[in-house]
Amino acid sequence: MLATPHFHASNDPEFVRTPAVTYASILGAGAPGTEEFYRKKILIGDIARQLGNRTTPVIEIQYWYPEGSAPVEIADFYSVNPIPSLRYRVLAAVPDDTTAEDLNAARTRAASSSVRAIDNLELFTIPEHDVVQVMHHGPFAEEFGTLARLGTFAQTQGKHRNGPHHELHLDSFTRETPQDTLRTILRDPVT
Template sequence: MSPNRRTPHLHAADEPEVVRTPAVHYVSISGAGAPGTDEFYRKKASVAEVARVLDEGGSDPVVEIQYWYPAGSTPVEIADFYSVNAIPSLQYRVLALVPVSTTTDDLAAARARAASPAETDEVELFALPEQDVVQVMHHGPFADEFETLARLGEFARGLGLHRNGPHHELHLDGFTRETPQHALRTILRDPVA
């Protein structure tokens, strides 16, 4: 099923939907392991800081994360993404939007001005093309995403669609380890075919 509408990048309905998302450009840092570790939060803060420098001190960027499992892992669909393989085996890419005109020289200068990226972090530009996705807005704690992903997976199955790429989470509200999660909004998005 091909979606009949395009959606703005940072928008999703409260009910599952299939849409076409626009092409987007990011600054990114890759990582491995479970979300919520010190390393995860450090990389998240680093990406946000580099994006702020590129935006010349603009507003706090929306931090996005793509997740996938390494080759050889048990295949998973949308509904069971977090429940089949060991979470510490996750691979991830932390992302923040940048203008399409951002060059590698711009990125190098921003990284030099930003204090947080570790020497070992590979900070790079990354792009996603337009793509067909299923998505839904999740409200509240990350631990409750299992229920929301179950609804999204059931919706996709009903349309004969399967996950076709990394699971994508768009964290519309900034958060740290200490942030109360009851009011957080997270777009759960999966490319499909």
């Protein structure tokens, strides 16, 4: 199996091993694209910049459904359960030696209208693990077809989704950003 850099994926589905990554993160619930979703996305980006991340940090999001939801595989991830029932974690990579104190200090320095007292910011690590992944080009609404290709590929490899669906948004975007040229890595941990 091929090991891959964290921010790389082929245009064709592939089975790879991704490296361990440490993140600043915040939990959320509900459909992507809401005001709260974008607020959390902005907040994590601000905090990652305070912790020495690139000028425009890559925002990543893990998605899953609450316990008791209908089981889903890769291809049908967004089509079986109601999207508003999603749970998510907004993430931005930070240096591996970042401490909880560093995170709290960054939160204070990044304080803006995006910060709320109830926000539960935390360090979160995704360990090195096996995934299937593919690069999606274009609008988020067209991910269904790309996930279908990824799901078919996983089945041919005898692999099943084993953990949250993971999206790496390589291009910065806002609610108003045209989505035609966006690049998103669609990644699912598998067994």
